[in-house]
Amino acid sequence: MVYFVGAGPGATDLITVRGQELLKRADVIIYAGSLVNKEHLALAKEDCRIYNSASMTLEEVIDVMKDAEQQEKMTVRLHTGDPSIYGAIREQMDLLNDAGVSYEVVPGVSSFCGAAAALKAEYTLPDVSQTVIITRMAGRTPVPEKEEMSLLASHQATMAIFLSTGLLDSLKERLLAGGYQEDTPAAIVYKATWPEEKVFYGTVGTLPRLAEENKITKTALILVGEFLGDDYARSKLYDPSFTHEFREASE
Numbered sequence: 001m002v003y004f005v006g007a008g009p010g011a012t013d014l015i016t017v018r019g020q021e022l023l024k025r026a027d028v029i030i031y032a033g034s035l036v037n038k039e040h041l042a043l044a045k046e047d048c049r050i051y052n053s054a055s056m057t058l059e060e061v062i063d064v065m066k067d068a069e070q071q072e073k074m075t076v077r078l079h080t081g082d083p084s085i086y087g088a089i090r091e092q093m094d095l096l097n098d099a100g101v102s103y104e105v106v107p108g109v110s111s112f113c114g115a116a117a118a119l120k121a122e123y124t125l126p127d128v129s130q131t132v133i134i135t136r137m138a139g140r141t142p143v144p145e146k147e148e149m150s151l152l153a154s155h156q157a158t159m160a161i162f163l164s165t166g167l168l169d170s171l172k173e174r175l176l177a178g179g180y181q182e183d184t185p186a187a188i189v190y191k192a193t194w195p196e197e198k199v200f201y202g203t204v205g206t207l208p209r210l211a212e213e214n215k216i217t218k219t220a221l222i223l224v225g226e227f228l229g230d231d232y233a234r235s236k237l238y239d240p241s242f243t244h245e246f247r248e249a250s251e
């Protein structure tokens with residue numbers, strides 16, 4: 001059996017209980033070395049075989065899983081954050097399907113949730129935005145044309161932008177082209193939930209300078225939108241004059 005486990009954004013106690021139990025039982029762990037906190041590996045059994053996937057190809061990863069399966073061993077494939085977000089798990093699952101190896105997925109706390117906690121922010125504020133757009137700038141992995149950054153920006157929704165810290169000049173330009181203003185609030189969250197976490201507040205216009213001045217080049221999320229501002233409407237759910245399924249209005 002193979003388990004794809006979300007390790008969470010960094011802090012070792014932000015993995016799920018289920019993920020942690022699986023790590024303790026694993027005979028083989030393949031972890032995404034570039035971002036997963038290595039302290040998670042301290043839970044591994046003494047005779048657990050541990051591989052860092054950073055230096056492996058997809059085929060090599062699958063071979064390790066297939067070998068383990070043949071020896072009736074249990075494998076944990078440890079991904080950063082939640083495996084469904086830029087985790088490259090679909091291609092692994094498809095090859096495991098071909099090989100007849102069963103697997104399960106254990107969710108994790110994605111870094112965009114870790115970033116919201118670091119910012120003490122709510123992404124979905126009434127009257128501001130009820131939508132979070134998770135996206136990235138095109139890098140070596142292209143982004144479909146219909147999802148071009150300025151088209152997404154034109155919604156003026158909350159945006160959580162992954163994998164783009166090295167591309168802030170063009171990010172800024174695309175956000176402005178889409179209708180955000182120079183002074184639209186933005187933030188950079190570096191290594192959310194890690195001990196070295198850093199939060200920088202700025203605006204769409206200052207994003208490139210903010211990163212440059214603070215020497216942030218990777219492992220950061222860019223958050224954009226008026227959710228970082230001061231104005232919003234109160235929720236209906238907790239409004240005293242609002243009746244719903246579980247509560248009668250008191251006013």
Ligand code: SAH
Pocket residue numbers: 009010035079080081082083084085086087109110111112114115161162163164189190191192193194218219220221
């Ligand atoms: N599956 C992961 C994302 C992997 S893609 C998740 O759910 O979070 C890698 C990108 O995620 C990085 O380039 C960075 O943009 C972001 N990232 C991962 N961990 C982060 C953290 N602790 N703080 C800020 N950004 C992070």
